[in-house]
Amino acid sequence: DVKVTQSSRYLVKRTGEKVFLECVQDMDHENMFWYRQDPGLGLRLIYFSYDVKMKEKGDIPEGYSVSREKKERFSLILESASTNQTSMYLCASSSPGGRSYEQYFGPGTRLTVT
Amino acid sequence: DQQVKQNSPSLSVQEGRISILNCDYTNSMFDYFLWYKKYPAEGPTFLISISSIKDKNEDGRFTVFLNKSAKHLSLHIVPSQPGDSAVYFCAASARETSGSRLTFGEGTQLTVNP
Numbered sequence: 074d075v076k077v078t079q080s081s082r083y084l085v086k087r088t089g090e091k092v093f094l095e096c097v098q099d100m101d102h103e104n105m106f107w108y109r110q111d112p113g114l115g116l117r118l119i120y121f122s123y124d125v126k127m128k129e130k131g132d133i134p135e136g137y138s139v140s141r142e143k144k145e146r147f148s149l150i151l152e153s154a155s156t157n158q159t160s161m162y163l164c165a166s167s168s169p170g171g172r173s174y175e176q177y178f179g180p181g182t183r184l185t186v187t
Numbered sequence: 188d189q190q191v192k193q194n195s196p197s198l199s200v201q202e203g204r205i206s207i208l209n210c211d212y213t214n215s216m217f218d219y220f221l222w223y224k225k226y227p228a229e230g231p232t233f234l235i236s237i238s239s240i241k242d243k244n245e246d247g248r249f250t251v252f253l254n255k256s257a258k259h260l261s262l263h264i265v266p267s268q269p270g271d272s273a274v275y276f277c278a279a280s281a282r283e284t285s286g287s288r289l290t291f292g293e294g295t296q297l298t299v300n301p
Contacts, residue, residue: 077230104287113196115276115293116231123287131288163230167287174219174280174287178230 077179092151096164105147193292206264210277217279
């Protein structure tokens with residue numbers, strides 16, 4: 074079974090803090106993704122990576138950066154957290170081969186910025 | 188610009204009856220479509236998918252129908268069970284997009300009443 078883990082289930086940070094969200098997958102997947110989920114807006118893609126050290130902007134990259142130094146790990150960084158970044162953050166991974174469109178998700182991190 | 192839309196935020200059905208969840212898309216380059224189910228405090232899980240070369244795909248109680256001319260797909264659940272109560276997301280992908288990225292709809296909250 075594919076397993077995608079996220080470092081925290083719940084996180085509370087203050088405005089202006091630098092925040093790191095970590096995601097690890099154990100299936101040797103090339104592709105990894107970060108989304109945020111907000112009521113009425115669905116899942117919106119922040120950044121994705123299709124290889125180590127490679128990254129591409131998604132639909133809402135402003136205020137975020139990412140790091141992928143190892144294949145299994147994809148980090149989302151909020152350089153200076155703001156209240157409008159309070160959200161549920163979801164990490165996912167997929168493999169280019171076979172059913173490559175199917176993404177496997179972690180349990181999510183509920184981030185609150187006060 | 189919402190390329191994948193789920194116009195019904197919520198749907199309530201009786202146990203044993205059919206649930207029909209709808210999804211519309213605008214991007215004619217989309218050629219693969221997926222449905223995900225999400226329970227509270229968990230990540231989305233893959234449910235069923237369909238390629239644009241088909242108009243129907245069935246898996247047990249779940250059937251997805253694709254109408255390419257109308258740019259519309261639907262998920263049928265028969266018979267509905269209380270455990271099906273969750274948020275359902277429609278997602279789409281285009282073959283030439285890098286990293287196999289998905290575009291998600293806003294989600295529909297399905298409630299199945301005993």
